[in-house]
Amino acid sequence: MNYKYKLVAAAVAVVTLAGCSDGAERRRQANQDFNYLDTQPLESWTLPSDAQSSQVSDYAIPAGEYQGAIGSGVDIRPPQQVLSLIPGARALRDDDGVTLVLVKQEDLSDVWAVTQKLITEQNIGLRSQSANAIETDWLNWNNEDEDTEIGSRYRIEKSSDAGRHSYRITLIDWREAGVEQTVSVENKERYSILMTNLVTSRYDEQDREQARLRAQELVKQIPISMGQDRSGLPVIIARAPYNVFWERLPEVLGQLGFTVEGRNRSQGVVEVQFKSPDDDFWADLGTQPIELNSRAYNLQLGDLGNRTSINITDTDGKPVTEQALQSLAPVMAAAIDRANNG
Numbered sequence: 001m002n003y004k005y006k007l008v009a010a011a012v013a014v015v016t017l018a019g020c021s022d023g024a025e026r027r028r029q030a031n032q033d034f035n036y037l038d039t040q041p042l043e044s045w046t047l048p049s050d051a052q053s054s055q056v057s058d059y060a061i062p063a064g065e066y067q068g069a070i071g072s073g074v075d076i077r078p079p080q081q082v083l084s085l086i087p088g089a090r091a092l093r094d095d096d097g098v099t100l101v102l103v104k105q106e107d108l109s110d111v112w113a114v115t116q117k118l119i120t121e122q123n124i125g126l127r128s129q130s131a132n133a134i135e136t137d138w139l140n141w142n143n144e145d146e147d148t149e150i151g152s153r154y155r156i157e158k159s160s161d162a163g164r165h166s167y168r169i170t171l172i173d174w175r176e177a178g179v180e181q182t183v184s185v186e187n188k189e190r191y192s193i194l195m196t197n198l199v200t201s202r203y204d205e206q207d208r209e210q211a212r213l214r215a216q217e218l219v220k221q222i223p224i225s226m227g228q229d230r231s232g233l234p235v236i237i238a239r240a241p242y243n244v245f246w247e248r249l250p251e252v253l254g255q256l257g258f259t260v261e262g263r264n265r266s267q268g269v270v271e272v273q274f275k276s277p278d279d280d281f282w283a284d285l286g287t288q289p290i291e292l293n294s295r296a297y298n299l300q301l302g303d304l305g306n307r308t309s310i311n312i313t314d315t316d317g318k319p320v321t322e323q324a325l326q327s328l329a330p331v332m333a334a335a336i337d338r339a340n341n342g
Contacts, residue, residue, distance in 0.1 A: 102165040
C-alpha cells in the first residue's frame with residue numbers, strides 16, 4: 001500500500017513550512033546553529049583560600065544521566081493530536097500506542113466495522129486476523145516532513161470488559177527506505193496517532209453521510225397547509241425548516257408550471273414565471289388548478305423556526321388573494337407526495 005494522507009490543517013502547515021525551508025530535514029530541525037554542543041564541560045569552582053563558600057539550591061541541576069535528543073536530533077514538529085471525531089470517545093495515549101474508550105458497545109462495533117472497511121478500501125495487507133484483533137502488513141507513508149519512505153505495521157484490537165469498550169492501535173514494526181529499524185518512542189507515538197486519525201476520519205465521513213441520508217428522508221415528508229403569519233395574514237405553511245424547504249422548493253415549483261428566474265436566500269424571495277399546465281395535468285395530479293393567471297410572481301418565504309411560511313405577490317408587491325393561496329396549498333402537497341412516491 002502506498003497511502004498518502006493529510007488532514008487539511010496539517011497540509012496547510014506543511015505548505016507554510018515548505019516555503020521557508022530546504023526540505024524534510026529542515027522541517028524537523030530548528031532553523032539555528034548548534035554551537036551549544038561545543039560548550040566546554042563545567043569545571044569545579046576553586047575558591048580562594050580565604051573565601052567562604054555560600055550556595056543556594058534554587059538552580060541546582062540534579063546529578064544523573066539524562067537521555068534525549070540534542071542538536072539536529074531534536075524534532076521540532078508539533079505533536080500529533082488524536083482527532084475528536086467520535087462522539088463521547090476518550091483518547092488515551094502511552095508509549096506503545098493509542099486507546100479509544102467508547103461509550104457504547106454499538107460505538108465499538110461501528111469503529112471496528114469502519115476499520116475493516118478502510119482496510120479493504122485501501123488494500124491494506126494483513127498478517128493475521130481474528131474476531132477481536134488485526135495485525136497489518138506494511139503500510140507505506142510518503143510524507144513531506146520525512147527524508148525517506150516510512151513503513152509501519154500495526155496491531156489493532158478491540159475489547160469490552162466490565163462496561164469499558166476499548167479500541168487500541170499499536171505500532172509494532174518500523175522501517176525507513178525499506179530497512180527495518182527499532183522504532184523510537186517519538187515515531188511510535190506520531191504514527192500510532194496518524195493511523196488512529198485515519199480511522200476516526202473515516203468514521204466521521206461515514207457518520208456524516210448517514211446523517212445526510214437520514215435528513216434527505218426527512219426532507220421528503222413536508223406537510224403543507226394553510227395558516228397565518230405573525231401578523232395574522234393568510235399564508236401557506238410548510239412544516240420544514242427554512243434551509244431545508246429552500247433547497248426543495250425549486251423542484252416542487254418546476255412540476256407545477258412555475259419557472260424559477262431568480263432567488264435571494266437572505267431575503268427569502270423567489271422570482272417565478274407561471275404558466276398553467278393543461279387540464280390533463282391537473283386530472284393526473286388529482287387536484288383543482290391553481291387559481292393564478294399566467295404571469296410573473298414573487299414568492300416570499302419566512303423563517304418560522306421549524307416551519308416555513310410562503311406568500312405570493314405580483315411584481316408590484318400586491319399579495320394574491322387568499323383563495324389563490326388556498327388553491328396552491330393542496331397542489332404543492334400533491335406534488336411533494338407524487339415526487340416521494342415516484
